[in-house]
Amino acid sequence: xxxxxxxxxxxxxxxxxxxxxxxxxxxxxxxxxxxxxxxxxxxxxxxxxxxxxxxxxxxxxxxxxxxxxxxxxxxxxxxxxxxxxxxxxxxxxxxxxxxxxxxxxxxxxxxxxxxxxxxxxxxxxxxxxxxxxxxxxxxxxxxxxxxxxxxxxxxxxxxxxxxxxxxxxxxxxxxxxxxxxxxxxxxxxxxxxxxxxxxxxxxxxxxxxxxxxxxxxxxxxxxxxxxxxxxxxxxxxxxxxxxxxxxxxxxxxxxxxxxxxxxxxxxxxxxxxxxxxxxxxxxxxxxxxxxxxxxxxxxxxxxxxxxxxxxxxxxxxxxxxxxxxxxxxxxxxxxxxxxxxxxxxxxxxxxxxxxxxxxxxxxxxxxxxxxxxxxxxxxxxxxxxxxxxxxxxxxxxxxxxxxxxxxxxxxxxxxxxxxxxxxxxxxxxxxxxxxxxxxxxxxxxxxxxxxxxxxxxxxxxxxxxxxxxxxxxxxxxxxxxxxxxxxxxxxxxxxxxxxxxxxxxxxxxxxxxxxxxxxxxxxxxx
Numbered sequence: 288x289x290x291x292x293x294x295x296x297x298x299x300x301x302x303x304x305x306x307x308x309x310x311x312x313x314x315x316x317x318x319x320x321x322x323x324x325x326x327x328x329x330x331x332x333x334x335x336x337x338x339x340x341x342x343x344x345x346x347x348x349x350x351x352x353x354x355x356x357x358x359x360x361x362x363x364x365x366x367x368x369x370x371x372x373x374x375x376x377x378x379x380x381x382x383x384x385x386x387x388x389x390x391x392x393x394x395x396x397x398x399x400x401x402x403x404x405x406x407x408x409x410x411x412x413x414x415x416x417x418x419x420x421x422x423x424x425x426x427x428x429x430x431x432x433x434x435x436x437x438x439x440x441x442x443x444x445x446x447x448x449x450x451x452x453x454x455x456x457x458x459x460x461x462x463x464x465x466x467x468x469x470x471x472x473x474x475x476x477x478x479x480x481x482x483x484x485x486x487x488x489x490x491x492x493x494x495x496x497x498x499x500x501x502x503x504x505x506x507x508x509x510x511x512x513x514x515x516x517x518x519x520x521x522x523x524x525x526x527x528x529x530x531x532x533x534x535x536x537x538x539x540x541x542x543x544x545x546x547x548x549x550x551x552x553x554x555x556x557x558x559x560x561x562x563x564x565x566x567x568x569x570x571x572x573x574x575x576x577x578x579x580x581x582x583x584x585x586x587x588x589x590x591x592x593x594x595x596x597x598x599x600x601x602x603x604x605x606x607x608x609x610x611x612x613x614x615x616x617x618x619x620x621x622x623x624x625x626x627x628x629x630x631x632x633x634x635x636x637x638x639x640x641x642x643x644x645x646x647x648x649x650x651x652x653x654x655x656x657x658x659x660x661x662x663x664x665x666x667x668x669x670x671x672x673x674x675x676x677x678x679x680x681x682x683x684x685x686x687x688x689x690x691x692x693x694x695x696x697x698x699x700x701x702x703x704x705x706x707x708x709x710x711x712x713x714x715x716x717x718x719x720x721x722x723x724x725x726x727x728x729x730x731x732x733x734x735x736x737x738x739x740x741x742x743x744x745x746x747x748x749x750x751x752x753x754x755x756x757x758x759x760x761x762x763x764x765x766x767x768x769x770x771x772x773x774x775x776x777x778x779x780x781x782x783x784x785x786x787x788x789x790x791x792x793x794x795x796x797x798x799x800x801x802x803x804x805x806x807x808x809x810x811x812x813x
Contacts, residue, residue, distance in 0.1 A: 311506065311507055311508060311514060311793075311794075311809050312514070312810065312811060312812055313508075313510075313514045313809065314516050314810075314812075315515055315810040315812060316515065316516055316518070316519055317515055317517075317518045317539045317540065317792065317805065317808060317810060318519050318521060318537070318538040319519070319520050319538065319539065319803075320520075320521050320523040320529040320532060320533065320538045320540065321520050321521065321523065321542055322523070322524055322526075322529070322543045322661070322663075322664065322692075323337045323522070323524060323661070323692035323693075324490060324491055324692070324693075325337050325341055325488075325494065326338055326693065326696070327470075327471075327474055328342065328345065328474040329470040329473065329474040329477075330346050330404070330448045330449050330450075330453070331403055331404050331409050331410045331412070331449050331470065332409060332466075332467060332470050333448075334410070334411060334700070336710075336712060336801060337692065339448050339714060339801065339802075340801050340803050341494075341520075342448045342451065342481075343448065343802040343803070343804065344481050344483045344496060344518070344804075344805055344806070345479040345483060345484070345485060345496070346448070346451035346452070346453065346477075346479040346480060347362050347363050347451060347479070347480040347481050347503075348362050348363065348446050348447070348448070348450050348452065349362050349363050349364040349378055349380075349430075349445045349450070349452065350362050350364060350442060350445045350446045351446055352446045352716065352798060352800055352802075354796060354798055355564075355798070356566070356713075356716055356798045356799035356800040357716050357799075358716075359442055359443070361381070362446070363381055363392065363397075363452055363480060363503075364378040364379060364380055364381065364430075364445075365380070365381050366378070366379045367379070367442065369441070369442070372437075373434070373436075373754060374433065374434050374437065375432060375433050375434060376431070376432040376434070376441060377430075378397075378430050378431075378432070378445075379429050380392070380394065380397070380428045380429065380430065381503055382428065383503070384480065384503045385480070385501040385503075386454045386457075386478050386479065386480050386501065387478050387480065387484045387499045387500075387501055387502075388454075388457070388478050388501075390454060390456070390478075392480060393424075394424035394425065394426075394427070394428065394429065394430050395424060396452055396453065396454055396455050397422070397424075397430045397452055398422045398423065398430065399453075399455035400451065400452045400453045400455070401416065401422045401430075401450060402419075402422055403453075404416055404449045404450050405419040405422075408466075409466060411723075411724075412447070412448075412720075413449070414719070414723050414727075414730065415440070415444040415449060415450070415715065415720065415723075416441075416449075416450065417435075417751060418434045418435050418436055418438035418441060418751070418752075419433075419435070420433045420434055420435040421433040436752050437752070438751070438752070438754075439753065439756075440715070440717045440719055440751075443715050443716050443717050446715065447714050447715050447720075448714060451480075452480060453478075453479065454478050457473070457478045458470075461473040475488075480499075480501075480502075480503070481499060481502070481806075482504070482512055482513040482805070482806035483496035483497065483498060483499055483517070483518060483805065483806075484496065484497055484498070484499050486517070491522060492521075492522055493519055493520065493521055493522065494520040495517060495518075496517055496518045496520075497516065497517040498513050498515060498516055498517060504806065506807065512807060513805065513806045513807070513808070514794070514807065514808065514809035515808055518805050518808075521538060523538075523541070524661070524662065524663040524664075524691065526544070526548070526663060526665045526666075527665075528663075529541040529542075529544075530552070530787070533558065533787055533789065534558070536789070539788065539789045539792050539810065540786065540787065540788040540789065540792055541786070541787050541788075542784075542785075542797075542803075543664075543666075543784075543785065543786075544785040544786065544787050545664075545665035545666050545785075546608060546609040546610050546612050546613070546782070547608075547610055547665060547669070548665075549562070549610065549612060549785055550610065557790050558787055558788070558789065558790065559787070559788045559789075559790055559792070560785070561785070561787070561788060561797075562612065562783040562785055563783055563784040563786060563796070563798075563799070564623070564783055564784075564799050565623075565712060565781075565782065565783050565797075565801070566621040566624055566711075566712050566713040566781075566799050566800065566801075567621070567710060567711070567712045567782055567783070567784060568616055568620070568621050568711050568712075568778070568779075568781045569613070569670070569708075569780050569782065570616070570619070570776045570777055570778050570779050571670075571707070571708060571709060571776060571777035572699075572706065572707050572708075572709040572734050572735070572736055572775060573586045573595075573705070573706050573736060573775045573776065573777070574586060574702060574704050574705055574706070574735075574736055574737060574775075575587050575592070575736050575737050575738050575775045576702065576736075576737035579703075579704075579705060580703070584705075585648075585650055585654045585656065586656065586706070588648045588650075590645075590648035591644070591648045591650060592774075592775065592777075593634070593641075593644050593773075594642075594645045594648065594681060595641070595678060595681075595683065595777060596633070596634035596641075596777055597635075597636065597637045597640045597644065598638055598641035598677055598678055598680060598683075599634070599636070599674055599677055599678070599777055599779070600673075601615045601616075601632045601634075601635075601778075601779055601780060602632070602636065603636075603673065603677075604673050604674075604779055604780065605780050607669060607673050608666050608669045608670050608673070608780075609666075609780060612782055612783065613779075613780035613781060613782040614780060614781055614782075615631060615632035615779075615780055616779060616780060616781055617630050617631055617632065617633060618633065618767045618771055619633075619721070619726070619767065619770050619771060619774060619778055620718055620722070620725075620767070621781050622781065623713075623781075624713055624717075625716060625717055625718055626760050626763040627718070627767075628763070628764045628767055629767065632778075633771050633778045634778075638680060641681050642681055645681050645682065650682070652682050653681060653682020653683045654682070654683060654684070655683075655684040655685075655686070656683065656685060656686070656705045656706060657685065657686040657687075657688050657705045658671050658674075658686070658687060658688065658705065658706040658707060658708065659688050659690055659695045659698060659704050659706070659707040659708070660687055660688070660689055660707075660708050661689070661690070661691075661692055661695065661708065662689040662690060662691055663689075664708075667708040668687070670708060670779065671685070671687050672687070674777075675687065685706075695707060699735050700735055702735060702737065709734070709776070711724070711725070712799075712800065712801035713800055713801070714800050714801060714802075715800070716800070719747075719750065722747055722750075722763070722766060723747065725770070725774070725776070726743050726744075726747060726770050726774070727743070727747045728740070729744065733775060734775065737775070738773075738775040740769050740770070740773070742765075742769060743770060746763075746765055746766050746769075747762075747766060749762055750762040750766075784797045784801075790811075791810050791811045791812070792808065792809075792810055792811075793808070793809050793810075793811060794807040794809055795808045
């Protein structure tokens with residue numbers, strides 16, 4: 288055993304020496320292939336990962352998540368302190384910080400930004416700051432957040448995209464009478480404090496970011512980050528096309544590589560196939576409203592939903608779609624999410640049980656339904672095709688409807704769907720975000736499904752105030768029990784983030800909370 292440890296240590300030291308020998312180079316444009324375009328670059332009013340995972344490059348928060356997604360580190364604030372009674376937080380702003388247009392970031396901007404983010408009328412993420420009673424300036428470089436009640440998640444909430452600090456003057460000067468109107472105009476030419484600035488956006492094609500000359504953080508060479516001159520995102524919905532362009536050198540990186548290609552790309556010359564640790568879960572979301580499109584909806588019956596779960600062989604799907612990279616979900620949340628409970632698949636494969644439940648529900652002969660999948664996504668299409676075959680054994684006919692991301696998002700938000708392939712990543716090291724989205728019905732009707740549990744809603748509200756860790760854990764254990772037994776999802780698997788990069792790319796990171804971090808990325812131009 289000692290020899291193994293010595294060998295591992297020697298290898299680690301050798302790797303470290305090798306990396307240290309690489310001299311960081313500045314400049315250059317990194318071209319990155321995305322599966323879908325962003326929709327709306329406002330931190331407060333957005334509702335999709337295609338926006339969220341980009342926002343950290345344009346906007347900064349007072350506190351940043353650590354690279355492992357579990358801790359806190361200084362951002363625009365250098366230090367913070369929660370009062371002994373838990374009813375206020377004092378933060379000290381970094382000296383000399385500026386927005387991307389060169390204007391000074393003031394305590395007034397912080398006050399305005401946090402009040403806007405906490406406003407119940409603004410977006411769906413305000414629950415993260417529900418405890419905020421008031422925000423006030425505290426001298427020339429300080430801010431105090433006053434709370435209605437002790438909040439176990441307030442510091443983690445200050446790392447999340449919706450609490451990003453924005454320029455009050457520039458936002459309020461944007462055309463429009465309402466906050467939503469102003470946000471729409473401002474987001475076309477956003478002014479932030481992140482490492483990059485939006486230069487241009489050809490929707491459905493490319494988005495160009497260039498370095499923020501006023502960014503506060505310094506690189507290893509003591510000069511301001513970022514190292515790159517810019518990042519250009521290219522919209523390439525088709526998985527195969529993203530990979531071909533990476534292999535040909537037309538792009539430098541590509542996200543959401545289909546798991547069927549991971550082993551191949553690990554062996555490919557000139558490519559680093561990365562599997563970044565994640566909180567990502569893949570599921571199927573069901574519309575459980577009594578009627579959809581004016582017709583009776585079989586999915587509104589809890590026994591039907593249970594039957595579909597039992598008839599879905601999760602382990603087989605993991606083998607088919609992820610080629611063994613994934614693991615079965617044991618709750619609606621990732622096993623890496625704090626306060627998660629459960630082991631093994633939520634619903635182990637049991638075809639006889641599924642048939643029995645279908646009979647009890649009055650659907651012994653099955654029914655027809657449909658699922659929205661992203662056109663060009665090998666993983667989603669593979670999952671849906673596998674379910675199509677599995678569910679045919681209980682008489683369910685599943686139609687695959689391949690659509691683009693914008694169309695699917697709109698249908699999903701409008702409740703105009705039977706099922707959709709879904710995925711989730713935490714943005715905060717706490718279970719409250721996914722629970723607000725998936726479980727808490729007053730937010731978005733439980734992941735836009737129409738599902739509701741009065742008990743789960745009440746437990747969630749209690750958990751947002753509970754500072755006793757044991758009691759809070761008990762509340763979340765019960766919430767998971769309720770949702771896992773009757774909820775509107777087919778929990779499938781959790782997986783790492785598959786990202787393929789040119790070997791010339793260094794310093795890119797996708798943290799477990801999903802954010803794509805380009806601020807310390809650089810390109811070896813030799």
